Amino acid sequence: MALAMVGAVWAFPTAWVLFATFWHAGHFTVANLSETWAAAPFGRYALNTAVIVGGLFVVQAVFGAVAGFVLARYPFPGKGVVTALFLLQVVVPVYAVLIQEYRIVEGLHLLNTKVGIMLPYAVSGIAVLTYRQAFRAVPRELEEAARLDGYGTFGVFRHVYLPRALPATLAFAVVSVTYHWTDFLWPLMVTDSDSARPIAVGLAMLAQASEAGLQWRVLAAATAVVVVPVLALFAAFHRRILAALTTGLDW
Amino acid sequence: MQVTVGMGPRSRPAGESGLGWVRGRLLWVYAVLAVPLAWVLAFVAWPSFSTLWQSLWALDAVGRPTGFAGLGNFRALFAQPLFSEVTLNTVTYAVAATGLSVAAALGLAVVLARVRRDQVGARGLLIALFSPTVMPAIAAANLWLYFLAPRIGVVDWLLRALGSGGENWLGQPGSALAVLVALFVWKYAPYFTLFLLAGMQAIPPNLRDALRLDDPRGFSAWRRVLLPLLAPMLLFVTVLALLYAVETVDPVYVMTQGGPNNATDLVMYYLYQLGFEFFAWGPAAALSALLMTVLSTLSGLSLIVLERKAFHW
Numbered sequence: 001m002a003l004a005m006v007g008a009v010w011a012f013p014t015a016w017v018l019f020a021t022f023w024h025a026g027h028f029t030v031a032n033l034s035e036t037w038a039a040a041p042f043g044r045y046a047l048n049t050a051v052i053v054g055g056l057f058v059v060q061a062v063f064g065a066v067a068g069f070v071l072a073r074y075p076f077p078g079k080g081v082v083t084a085l086f087l088l089q090v091v092v093p094v095y096a097v098l099i100q101e102y103r104i105v106e107g108l109h110l111l112n113t114k115v116g117i118m119l120p121y122a123v124s125g126i127a128v129l130t131y132r133q134a135f136r137a138v139p140r141e142l143e144e145a146a147r148l149d150g151y152g153t154f155g156v157f158r159h160v161y162l163p164r165a166l167p168a169t170l171a172f173a174v175v176s177v178t179y180h181w182t183d184f185l186w187p188l189m190v191t192d193s194d195s196a197r198p199i200a201v202g203l204a205m206l207a208q209a210s211e212a213g214l215q216w217r218v219l220a221a222a223t224a225v226v227v228v229p230v231l232a233l234f235a236a237f238h239r240r241i242l243a244a245l246t247t248g249l250d251w
Numbered sequence: 252m253q254v255t256v257g258m259g260p261r262s263r264p265a266g267e268s269g270l271g272w273v274r275g276r277l278l279w280v281y282a283v284l285a286v287p288l289a290w291v292l293a294f295v296a297w298p299s300f301s302t303l304w305q306s307l308w309a310l311d312a313v314g315r316p317t318g319f320a321g322l323g324n325f326r327a328l329f330a331q332p333l334f335s336e337v338t339l340n341t342v343t344y345a346v347a348a349t350g351l352s353v354a355a356a357l358g359l360a361v362v363l364a365r366v367r368r369d370q371v372g373a374r375g376l377l378i379a380l381f382s383p384t385v386m387p388a389i390a391a392a393n394l395w396l397y398f399l400a401p402r403i404g405v406v407d408w409l410l411r412a413l414g415s416g417g418e419n420w421l422g423q424p425g426s427a428l429a430v431l432v433a434l435f436v437w438k439y440a441p442y443f444t445l446f447l448l449a450g451m452q453a454i455p456p457n458l459r460d461a462l463r464l465d466d467p468r469g470f471s472a473w474r475r476v477l478l479p480l481l482a483p484m485l486l487f488v489t490v491l492a493l494l495y496a497v498e499t500v501d502p503v504y505v506m507t508q509g510g511p512n513n514a515t516d517l518v519m520y521y522l523y524q525l526g527f528e529f530f531a532w533g534p535a536a537a538l539s540a541l542l543m544t545v546l547s548t549l550s551g552l553s554l555i556v557l558e559r560k561a562f563h564w
Contacts, residue, residue: 003376006362010437011379013394020397063287076280085288089295091554095498095519096546099526099539100298100305103314123290153279182387184501185523200387200501207393207505216400223393227386231378234385238377241385245442246449 014227020217021224036221041194045202048114052187052198053180056118057173064127064172065165069157071128072135073143089125094186102189114196117187121180127172134168135161167247174244199226299543306540310532324537331534333513333521341518344428345496348435352492353485355436356443363444364451380441388501391438396421396506399430424514427507431515434502439495443488450484451477483556490553497545518542 021032036042070076071083094101101120110116138161146160184200191197197205203226210218234241309320328334359380366373383391399420421427454477478485500519503509509516509524516524522542525535 003362003366004372006359007372007376007379010383010441013391013398013437014382016398017394063290066283067287070280070283074276074280076277082284082288085291085296087554088299089291091551092295092299092543092547093494093498093550096543097295097298097302097539098522099314099532099535100301101294103301104294104298120294122294123287125291128287178385182389184387184389184504185519188504189523189527200389203387203393204389204501204505207389207396211396211505216397219393220397223390223397226390227382227394230386231382234382235374235378238374238381242377242381242445245384246445 017220017223020220032217032221036218039218040202040206042225044194045197045199048196049181049198052114052117053177056121056180057176059122060124060127060176063123064131067128068131069135072132086125086128094120112191112196116190130168130172131165134165138164171244171247174241302539302543306536312530314532324533328534328537336513337516337518337521340516344517345493347432348496349492352436352440353489355440356447359444360447383438384442389505392502392505395434421507422511424512427511427515431502446484446488450481454480487553487556490549494549
């Protein structure tokens with residue numbers, strides 16, 4: 001009973017907006033949705049978001065896996081300093097150095113581009129530490145056996161270590177994707193047209209416009225356009241996503 | 252805890268002896284690390300340094316340094332008409348949002364710990380609770396904007412049925428800040444619950460069972476035994492909540508733009524205004540330096556707490 005109450009309270013704001021979007025004059029309708037879809041370039045926003053979020057994940061995972069592998073398995077002078085630098089990336093959030101990041105991206109003439117949005121996030125300390133942890137757990141005997149079979153360092157990395165880091169990769173993917181697709185202030189600062197704008201920024205623009213014009217149905221429907229796909233994805237994979245959100249910090 | 256360090260000579264890769272091999276390997280290691288490290292230096296270390304350094308320079312309207320200013324930017328920032336108001340708003344908001352969201356997270360953790368996987372409605376409950384976690388803060392702010400809106404929002408509709416209503420919750424200073432706090436609790440408390448649940452799972456089940464036998468109603472056992480065991484996770488979640496609260500900007504941008512009467516102007520939004528609306532880059536640089544110190548301290552603190560808890564670097 002208490003559970004049902006809690007669930008109802010939490011679901012309420014979302015349910016109300018979905019109801020307002022899909023229910024009009026006593027029956028189900030998608031008219032609000034299609035009207036809103038035409039009011040802003042949602043397809044463009046979605047594509048931009050996919051490129052930014054997907055690209056960032058791939059780049060972060062590649063750097064993370066390579067650096068994590070070296071840190072997990074090879075002693076070398078300066079290892080402490082290198083680890084500390086990756087930790088620094090975790091400790092100093094982009095939001096703490098926002099204006100200087102803006103100056104750098106401006107100096108590189110990358111304002112208003114997807115690359116400009118991605119640049120400050122391209123190496124993730126969390127990815128490095130996650131992979132380091134995952135690779136440390138791989139038994140050394142497996143590596144030795146593979147080397148006896150004639151694999152070089154890259155072969156060992158590719159065939160012994162990487163496959164065993166798949167759960168860590170998936171967990172990191174959830175953390176990275178949830179963070180970057182919801183990110184707002186940084187992409188807002190970098191973009192000033194729809195060409196590179198991700199969906200969170202586009203939605204905020206539309207919300208401000210429709211709020212000013214008191215077009216509440218547009219606001220509700222635009223929010224529904226963003227929220228419905230996430231809800232569907234989350235409903236399908238909720239256990240894995242929830243598990244990943246905490247294990248993503250297990251390094 | 253896993254034992255992961257190499258154990259004895261057998262665990263080293265074959266042929267590690269030989270100076271040439273070692274040198275070759277070192278070269279390879281540094282070559283692999285060069286790109287990510289150069290990136291960290293360029294996009295983390297350098298901006299951190301220049302955030303502090305630039306706060307000491309006078310800046311023109313496009314942000315170019317024009318001369319050394321010492322602490323002039325900080326004096327100009329403190330003299331800004333909004334500064335003390337923004338500080339007060341941010342502290343009030345951060346303390347209320349942190350306290351309430353951690354308390355709510357603890358309550359939710361206690362409730363969720365009893366839910367079984369196969370229970371009827373468990374799936375629905377999880378989706379209801381965690382959909383705010385996975386949606387952008389902008390979308391969450393829109394949902395709240397819509398359901399609080401005067402005349403069409405359901406809150407107003409309910410209040411009118413009770414005989415009052417017509418209230419613009421975002422139109423009055425006190426209630427507007429309270430709405431932002433409530434939104435924060437709604438969005439983040441379930442997320443924090445995940446960490447508390449993970450902390451509770453670390454408590455051995457036989458200890459829990461023993462306590463349940465000793466003290467069936469569980470209250471004092473909860474308070475005296477389980478709460479201390481959960482304390483590190485609670486501390487982590489508290490620091491995380493503070494960090495998120497200080498970083499809050501999305502709902503301000505969508506719902507209030509800092510108003511009414513600057514009552515919801517929070518520090519991150521103020522920084523954005525100083526730079527991109529007022530072009531006061533000097534005070535903005537000073538505020539950046541202060542914010543960087545606070546945010547980095549908080550996020551460093553959360554890592555230290557996290558590490559002490561059992562995770563290992």
